[in-house]
Amino acid sequence: MAVGTLHERMGIVFTEISMEHAVARMPVAGNTQPYGLLHGGASVVLAEGLGSFLAVLLAGPGRAAVGVDINATHHRPATSGWVTAVATPIAVGRTTASIDIVITDDEGRRTCTCRFTAQLRDAPPRRGAAGNGGAPPPGGGAGGGLRTTQSTTRRSRRRKVSRSAVVSAPIARSCTRPTTGETVSSIARPALVGETRRVRRSSGSG
Secondary structure: OOOOOHHHHOOOEEEEEOOOOEEEEEEOOOOEOOOOOEOHHHHHHHHHHHHHHHHHHHHOOOEEEEEEEEEEEEOOOOOOOEEEEEEEEEEEOOOEEEEEEEEEOOOOOEEEEEEEEEEEEEOOOOOOOOOOOOOOOOOOOHHHHHHHHHHHHHHHHHHHHHHOOOOOOOEEEEEEOOOOOOEEEEEEOOOOOOOOOOEEEOOOOO
16 A cells, blocks of 8 residues: 555555455544544545455556445444455446445444446556556546646647737728729738738729
8 A cells, every 4th residue: 555545544454356356444443433433434435445446457457447436325333443345346347347345343244335436448648657657546546647638738729829829900901003003902800820811902983
């Protein structure tokens, strides 16, 4: 587990992971609400973290998993000891994976049931790394790469707009050809860089 992550601060320990199931444990102490019971949000963090790791494994090499939905039903409180989460795939497709997570206390009693859904997608390149860079950390790690790509696209668009900016204001001009006496009117309307201005001819009025 990476240093400084939420999982580390909550004392979550991942003990097993395979294509069929994944297991993690979390202490009740330090993760309670004011009444001394295990916080429901702590159970959701445990479930989503475990489901994310399993989804990344199910996605396969060079792909990533991004959580898009999780729901939880709390069945009974836990006041001490540890809780254990077991995640198993419900349905796995090319673009999504749904995972069932059951959390129990030290006596094997179910305290919470969660369903987690992840989007499976190609992993974006890691920032500052050449090539694909492998899958990012689970639990939304792909977001950083997407923001970088979107930011670069926006900067590119701004540069294109600035290059296509209007370079002149509308100015009307007219002159008389010395050889034919024909009046020629031209309008220097707003033009884009690289655009050829058109000249409109009109016959003289007298």
